[in-house]
Amino acid sequence: MMEAQLGLAKDSIVAVIGSGAMGSGIAQIAAASGHPVRLFDTREGAAAKAIGEIGKVYARLVDKGRMGAEEAELARERLQTVDTLDGVKEAALVIEAIVENLDAKRTLFTELEAIMDERCILATNTSSISVTAIAAPLKHPGRLVGMHFFNPVPLMALVEVISGLATEQAVADTVYATAQAWGKEPVHATSTPGFIVNRVARPYYAEALRLLQEGAADAATLDAVMRDGGGFRMGPFELMDLIGHDVNFSVTQSVHAAYYGDGRFTPSVVQQELVNAGFLGRKTGRGFYRYGEDASKPVAQAEPAQARPNTVAISMSREIKTSVLSPMEARLAAAGFTVAHHDPHDRPLHGAETQEAPAFHCSGAAIFLTDGRSATERAAANRHANTVVYDLLFDHAKATRIALARADQCSDEAWHAAVGLFQAAGFTVTRLDDVPGMAVMRTVAMLANEAADAVNQGVCSARAVDIAMQKGVNYPRGPLAWADSVGLHHVVTVLANLGATYGEDRYRVSPLLRRKLAANPVEPRFHA
Structure with missing residues (x-):
């Protein structure tokens, strides 16, 4: 020895x-x-x-x-x-x-x-x-x-x-x-298959590929949302083009096979088609993007300018001590909005039949941080047609872009008010089609879930997985520290709602996440 x-x-x-x-x-x-x-x-x-x-x-x-x-x-x-x-x-x-x-x-x-x-x-x-x-x-x-x-x-x-x-x-x-x-x-x-980085990073590519396949937006728009809102150095599609689709797809296949076909690691038919076509990314001159002197740079979608709303309110139940909306409330306050607080138990806001807290309210629109449901599904559940959801941000004070989605029932007037609200706060507003969980939120939730499973299965410590993902692939924050920031309750809710919508084992919640919630129902955390 x-x-x-x-x-x-x-x-x-x-x-x-x-x-x-x-x-x-x-x-x-x-x-x-x-x-x-x-x-x-x-x-x-x-x-x-x-x-x-x-x-x-x-x-x-x-x-x-x-x-x-x-x-x-x-x-x-x-x-x-x-x-x-x-x-x-x-x-x-x-x-x-x-x-x-x-x-x-x-x-x-x-x-x-x-x-x-x-x-x-x-x-x-x-x-x-x-x-x-x-x-x-x-x-x-x-x-x-x-x-x-x-x-x-x-x-x-x-x-x-x-x-x-x-x-x-x-x-x-x-x-x-x-x-x-x-x-x-x-x-x-x-x-174990993929060690830390090659295993935990799979959702960064997998969720992006699924979003593209479901028509949430084009590759350039999704990349911009992940960079300018999510804080990632490179969007998933430009990163896959850089790595090479033959290499990236092969790693995904290898991890999927090594875990005996676990649905969490299922390869994408979208990427398979790129490999079949020989569109391997930068090294072949074409992947999700075209490369070369004559290649035009794609432009991310942005909503046209809308009027600044006069007022904005936030519904906050008296039982809630802190809110997932608090960072956004601070950004709105910095933009000069006085955000009025209302307890939905006391009186309704803007004529909604029922209220869900916490939410922003602006010109009849109820605006929620995505919880893994589509805006349309959430609107039906709340009996509030004018429902808009927004995506997770890495740094609310510095983010330059935010993604929104509208319920199919939402009126143009309410949508324009929501867009104007975030534009007045200094964001470029990008509209995603109404996919559950949006882009940054579902990606971060899945990264955190995979990181939690790696810890739960003894691959590494919580500290190690966060260091690995920051230092190995330049994530802006370790996935478990990010889950702490979002709130483990909210992360689990997002995953559970994604699982309910898709009916797939892919979104099963890590036992370690559930254990953290059971051990400390008030403020569960991975890091003190």
């Missing part, structure tokens, strides 16, 4: 097998962190070429003032190529970054085990293959661990440290500490 330590000593040799984008990136940061690096590649001249490119990267960092000239020279001198696997036998850590193929990785590690000192840690940079399966043929499988970097390695902070069934805890702890010493933000995870 290996003894736990704080991480590799600075003079410990790190070997990297494979000099492609991932391997060269790993070699770059290991050498810059003080380790002698041995780089091996079966392709003739590939390792030497990679080291030459790394030297150019160091030079650019010097020019930008982000690395000292002497520091860069020393880091470059630490990089060496080796012609055979025997050349890495003195390494304390070997990181594999070869083709994503189980048999190839097993063969490599079996050869390495016969060469390396028994104290050497063997690490795989696999993004999807079971670490347990890779280690299975080894005589000492406890020495093998997943060390999953994200591309581009020098820029992306996250490292998933993946323990297979046999991985010794001391091995995982050493790799975790080493990644920290290299300036990364590591998280522990167990070897």
Whole structure:
């Protein structure tokens, strides 16, 4: 058994097998962190070429003032190529970054085990293959661990440290500490399909594809809503185009198969058609968007300007101490609206037959934060035809766009009043067709649900899943922290309503979410 330590000593040799984008990136940061690096590649001249490119990267960092000239020279001198696997036998850590193929990785590690000192840690940079399966043929499988970097390695902070069934805890702890010493933000995870990021991220693509298929809006409009309202750095469609639909669709298929056809991971026929057509995204010049000099940039839908309403009120039951509408109320107040408060138990507002709280009321329109029902369904339930729903925002103070949907029963007058209200608050208003849960809300609810299931199934901790999704795919907030912000009661309501509407197991509520509600009915949270 290996003894736990704080991480590799600075003079410990790190070997990297494979000099492609991932391997060269790993070699770059290991050498810059003080380790002698041995780089091996079966392709003739590939390792030497990679080291030459790394030297150019160091030079650019010097020019930008982000690395000292002497520091860069020393880091470059630490990089060496080796012609055979025997050349890495003195390494304390070997990181594999070869083709994503189980048999190839097993063969490599079996050869390495016969060469390396028994104290050497063997690490795989696999993004999807079971670490347990890779280690299975080894005589000492406890020495093998997943060390999953994200591309581009020098820029992306996250490292998933993946323990297979046999991985010794001391091995995982050493790799975790080493990644920290290299300036990364590591998280522990167990070897399950998709690990953390590739599993929890599936709803970001899946819900967008379903929204597109159901005609909620076009890709450019949905991307704009997710960026300008949801706070995501890239919308799901432009991100899939960047990743490549062959790659993204393959990962979805892999996770779906690995979980034995779980409906939560069902691939999209929309994306399948893109793959069938060879429209793989940026790399082929066409995906959801067209690319090239002659390609026009699509414009997101925006509602025409409407008059600013004179008054706005909010219905708030006396039993409710805090409201999911409070952040929006603050934005309206900042825009100069005096929001009158009414208790619907005392008297009705604007002639509605019944009232549901909390809601904004403006010129006869009842305006709700989406709860997973369509506006049309909500209007029927409340017996209030002029119902409008709005989508979740990441930052109410800074968001520039908001998505609204109107009930089929809603009058044009009420709709225009609702649009004018949000335009007066500084939003570009985008209309979505009346799909349940809208765009940002249903996506965030599903991300939180998947994150909760990962925690519930022992894949990682709540802290780890939030770090992973922020540092690995640049989400504006960790999904469980986001669920805390929205309110777990509201997230569960959204999921339950989506499940009731679609009748699919896809939207089943994680047992951990229900447990959190039962443990603390007043203010359940994942993070204190």
